[in-house]
Amino acid sequence: MDLIVKPLIPCGAALILAAAAGFSNGNSPDARLTAAPRHSIADVMKQAMKDGLLKKVAAGDASNDEQKKLVELLKALGENAPPRGTQESWSSKTAALVSAAEEVLQGREGAGEKLTKAADCRECHRTHKGL
Numbered sequence: 001m002d003l004i005v006k007p008l009i010p011c012g013a014a015l016i017l018a019a020a021a022g023f024s025n026g027n028s029p030d031a032r033l034t035a036a037p038r039h040s041i042a043d044v045m046k047q048a049m050k051d052g053l054l055k056k057v058a059a060g061d062a063s064n065d066e067q068k069k070l071v072e073l074l075k076a077l078g079e080n081a082p083p084r085g086t087q088e089s090w091s092s093k094t095a096a097l098v099s100a101a102e103e104v105l106q107g108r109e110g111a112g113e114k115l116t117k118a119a120d121c122r123e124c125h126r127t128h129k130g131l
């Protein structure tokens with residue numbers, strides 16, 4: 001009897017844990033905002049900044065999917081804590097990036113220039129990038 005029951009206990013516990021994890025993850029997008037950022041700062045810098053996605057979106061040359069991807073990346077950027085500088089400054093810079101990218105997605109006039117202005121590499125690096 002002992003031989004059968006013992007392995008069943010950890011197995012059942014694992015199932016319960018898996019169910020609980022699935023439940024908390026699958027709920028609403030809002031629940032994910034309080035979780036770990038979906039992309040690290042380095043990841044967003046590479047995909048959005050260095051590889052030119054933001055430039056393409058700002059120039060009006062990006063597809064709808066690319067515009068959405070940029071919004072997602074920039075939102076994730078704001079979920080991170082900056083390695084340097086105040087959280088307040090970081091939040092306002094990243095929020096400006098998100099709102100400009102969302103305006104491009106909505107097809108607003110002048111949103112591209114706004115996005116380019118918000119993506120001031122040197123300004124943000126001077127304030128927030130670690131040494």
Ligand code: HEC
Pocket residue numbers: 041042045046049050082083093094118119120121122124125128129130
């Ligand atoms: C809103 C602030 C902000 C803006 C705007 C910004 N960066 Fe960054 N960037 C950062 C921070 C913070 C880091 C440091 C990340 C770390 O140390 O984890 C960084 C790091 C980087 C890195 C190094 C990534 C790595 O692998 O560690 C590159 C490359 C980079 N940025 C490129 C750019 C370019 C190009 C632009 C402009 C088109 C830009 N960034 C605009 C905040 C910003």
